[in-house]
Each structure stands twice: as C-alpha cells, then as structure tokens.
Amino acid sequence: MATAVPEIRLRDLTVCHARRPAVHHLTGRFAPGSLTAVVGPNGAGKTTLLRAIAGLHRPEEGRVELPREARIGLLPQQAALDRRFPIACLDVVMFGLWPAVGPFRRVPRALRERASEALAAVGLAGFEARPVGSLSAGQFQRALFARLLLEDAPIILLDEPFNAVDARTAADLLRVVRRWHGEGRTVIAVLHDLDLVRREFPETLLLAREPIAWGPTGEALSAANRLRARMMAEAWAEEAGACTRGDAVAA
C-alpha cells in the first residue's frame, strides 16, 4: 500500500433518518492502522455510522473529519445488494477500479490481470466469467472482498462481513482482514459475534445510537456496558408503541 493512512475523527456526530437520530453525539477517533469492531443491538446505528464515514450519509450535526482525498473501501451488507443484474464476477471486482480508471473507460489488460489475481487470492480462481447471480452467498462475499483487495484503500469499512457465509469462508475472509491490519490499513467492521470480536479485534465501539463504550475490546464489552446497550435498545422498542390490552383481546 503506497498511500499514508489518515486518522478518522468523529466530532459530536449525529446522523438521522427522517429526522430521528440513528447515531447520536458520537465523538472519538479511529487511529491510523487500528482494527475496530462496531457492535450493538439491531437498529443501534452501526450501518448508518459506516455510511456516514464513507460520505454516503450527511450528518445532521457534528462531523466526520477525514482528508478530502482519503480513499475508503466499503463492503455493504449483502442484503443491501441486488444480484439479479447480469454481470460477470470479474466485472464486479473491477468496479473497485473505477475511481482510478474513470467510468466507462476500457480497463487496461494489466488491471484486468490484477482483478483476476484478486479473485484467486480469495479462492475464486477461474470464476472470472461466472454471472454473479449464480454465486452462493459465500462466493459472492469472496468476490466483494476481491473488489476491496483491488481498490487497495487505506481505510476499509466492512458491514457484517461474515454474515451468511460458512465457517471456512469466514476463516478465509478473516485472514484477509488480518492481512489488511498487518499492512497498516484502518479496518472498521460491524459485527454481531462477540466471541469473534474478543478474539480478533483489539478495539471496539459499542453503540446503541448513543456511544456506550469505545476502547480496548475487553473493557468496552464489559457486562455493565452490554447491559446498558440492551436497556437502550429496549427503550427504542417501547418508543415504537407498546401493545395495548385492547390489541391483546383482539388477537
């Protein structure tokens, strides 16, 4: 990796959907080269935070501080992607090159070869021409990792990277994450498997719309912090409207 890795600073960051805060007053920093898990209950604002860091969602208040030219690779949740589009595996990987090559340009042969190498590096050698619609969930996730390899960004954001993949695929993809960390990139991953987080991620941000804890994983995931996060989530469920006695009778 040739580029320097910039720090990511969040200052009093608030990001909303339809004016309701999904991330509320979050302040802190991701040090260059850090490996951080973002955890928290469903609806805690984890995806929203990644999208805000990637510049895809404008903050309502506060800001994400990053140099304008910072390059970020984002792995979205699989559920957010439509795989019915008739496109070959190699083309999906080569999407990772368009910031360098420009849209609608013919990709030079050397770069196509790099895309093939990236596929091979994630265990998909020979899959170049396969339509993405025919890939299994695990194979598709491998192809998206190949795209990130090709992008070569100093900051990598992963939204539930090991979801819906089998143990072997998860282990292979985890090796890629370790490699990125070893190369000094900043990696931020949204995860639900706390055992995996404890084993592999030195830093953790525990989010429940409000920040609950951010720091070394062992401390951030203390029983008291996890309880606080759960209680916050229960409070949102109550906001959504409690079941009334009348509803119960009608049911």
Ligand SMILES: Nc1ncnc2c1ncn2[C@@H]1O[C@H](COP(=O)(O)OP(=O)(O)OP(=O)(O)O)[C@@H](O)[C@H]1O
């Ligand atoms: N496009 C949207 N429009 C309206 N509300 C949204 C939108 N996207 C997310 N939200 C709401 O914002 C809140 C945070 O959502 P987000 O997807 O960031 O949470 P999450 O922590 O990633 O959840 P999960 O673990 O379930 O993936 C939720 O209440 C969600 O319903």
